[in-house]
Amino acid sequence: MAAKAVRQPLSRERVLAAAVALADAEGVKALTMRRLAADLGVEAMSLYHHLPAKEALLDGVVETVVAEIHAAVGGNATSDRDEDWQTRLRRQFLAARQIMLRHPWVPGLLGSRRTIPVGLYAYYDGIVGTLLGAGFSHRLAHRAMHAFGSLPLGFAQEIFSPSSAGGSMEDDVAEADLAAMADALPHLTAMVATEIHDVTDPTLGWCDGQTEFEFTLDLLLGGLERLRA
């Protein structure tokens, strides 16, 4: 009875926040206009007074998360100068990863966007600034940005990420087939046998654990350091 009375008017921010929450809870697949409106206690068409189309909704959602990353990373200018470029970028990328682990559907959505979130430019500008400050040439800084790929956003690869929908990644390989696989894929099975994963490691996508993320990151940082002018 009081539920209707406390309903405050919608706004772009409230819609986007609800969209992020919905995607976090049930995946981006569940993020439909009708469902989102229902979560907000409203009808679907009402959303269109705050957003022009669903594409804009998704753009806004991505932008929201990027802003979250940018805030978590750029907000703390703690002791700007007493850390070298590698330490700084490492800290930033790992902070981004913490955000991503709370929004595991973002990589997939990010890949489908047609326009680049505006906030991302500012974030990238900071990274380039760090590189230039460390003595990188424009050319090397440019290539470093490419080499980083999606690392600045906190994830390494999004191929086969079962984030967006259910899918346990285990049950598609039956026990019986495993023996048959062993001689068709000798090297892979040997490697997996040696390198069985701690599934406790928080995972983003296909086997993208904290350990592998940091390994890749340090491999690139170390390689770039050696190329630095």
Next chain:
Amino acid sequence: MAAKAVRQPLSRERVLAAAVALADAEGVKALTMRRLAADLGVEAMSLYHHLPAKEALLDGVVETVVAEIHAAVGGNATSDRDEDWQTRLRRQFLAARQIMLRHPWVPGLLGSRRTIPVGLYAYYDGIVGTLLGAGFSHRLAHRAMHAFGSLPLGFAQEIFSPSSAGGSMEDDVAEADLAAMADALPHLTAMVATEIHDVTDPTLGWCDGQTEFEFTLDLLLGGLERLRA
């Protein structure tokens, strides 16, 4: 009039080939059951006698491209032993990239799949075999695979790839805003000014040119070589 007479029966392979061709021609967005059926001179529901659902269609399409890569890469066992591991992987990944340039919609689709294409296991097994043969430990081989990310498939990053839909990537930044951007993003604009791209460089996604692909590849290969046992 004779068009109907020459119509040979459908098959999973014919459907998948037509799907790949359609995606190549008009993007994965145009790949609907009705449209695909029309291209095959058939009604939509007829496709379901060869594929159980659209998800299976997409899985099959991805699998087809992976098979194409595997064939282009694994088929030529030319002089298996007289090239070192770096040369071999470099050649393979670059060959994969040639395939990808013909199917620029694959990265986006690949990221959305829930199941891993079966052919990919075989391809990856070969890569692991190369690493192990070069003296890599299982652990280092494992991490190398993670570090490679999507490089074995011929692309570096798929963030903001405008492949799936139209979008010229230039026209969203008006000339007027460019001056305003310059002081908001000093480092980025300086870098872009120095590093203006040859747009002639075949591009896969956001600024992922051949040069950057090879740079990232060599950075990783060189870094791994130094870690090799």
Next chain:
DNA sequence: ATGGTTACCTTACATTGTAAGGATGGTGGT
């Protein structure tokens, strides 16, 4: 010929995004 299997078609429905326009309640001008 005949019963059955296979390949394709027709129809229909649920779900999605969204166009078009209606109701309603608060606000500022007079």
Next chain:
DNA sequence: ACCACCATCCTTACAATGTAAGGTAACCAT
């Protein structure tokens, strides 16, 4: 106080999509 206005939200409706259910026609071994 009144009234025109406008932002906000709702109702209805439509097109496009994936696909369930069942129909039809050609072929094939018996």
